[in-house]
Amino acid sequence: MDTQQARPRPLTADETGVLAALLAQHxxxxxxxxxxxxxxxxxxxxxxxxxxxxxxxxxxxxxxxxTLDSQPAAVDFSAPGEGGVITLIVIDGLLDELRMSYWGEDPTPMPSPEHLTT
Incomplete structure (x- = not known):
C-alpha cells in the first residue's frame, strides 16, 4: 500500500485505546x-x-x-505468538505516529489495549 496516497480516517477502537494508554503516562x-x-x-x-x-x-x-524528545512515551504489548513495543512519536509539538516494533517475523497489527503491559 502506498502510505502517501491513503485517505485519512478516524482511529480504530484499538488505536484509540493504545493512544490513550500512551497519553496516560506522565x-x-x-x-x-x-x-x-x-x-x-x-x-x-x-x-x-x-x-x-x-x-x-x-x-x-x-x-x-x-516534549523533551520526539519519543516521549512507549508501551509494551504481548499477545499469543507476538509481542513488541509501540512508541509515540511527536514532531513539532504534534502527535505524529504510533510506531510499532514487533518481535516476530510477520507484521503485527495494532494490538487491543488489553494486550498492553506497563
Missing amino acids: FPGVAELRQQAPHALAVPGCGCGCGTISLIVTDPRAPQAR
Whole structure:
C-alpha cells in the first residue's frame, strides 16, 4: 500500500485505546497531546503491513506540546505468538505516529489495549 496516497480516517477502537494508554503516562507536554488526541486522524504509517500509523492533527488551534524528545512515551504489548513495543512519536509539538516494533517475523497489527503491559 502506498502510505502517501491513503485517505485519512478516524482511529480504530484499538488505536484509540493504545493512544490513550500512551497519553496516560506522565511526561512534559502530555497535557497538550491529550488535547490533540480527539482531533487525530490516521493513515497507514508503514508499507510492511504492521499496525504503525501516522497521525494527523486536524485542529489548527491545537496547542503544541513541548516534549523533551520526539519519543516521549512507549508501551509494551504481548499477545499469543507476538509481542513488541509501540512508541509515540511527536514532531513539532504534534502527535505524529504510533510506531510499532514487533518481535516476530510477520507484521503485527495494532494490538487491543488489553494486550498492553506497563
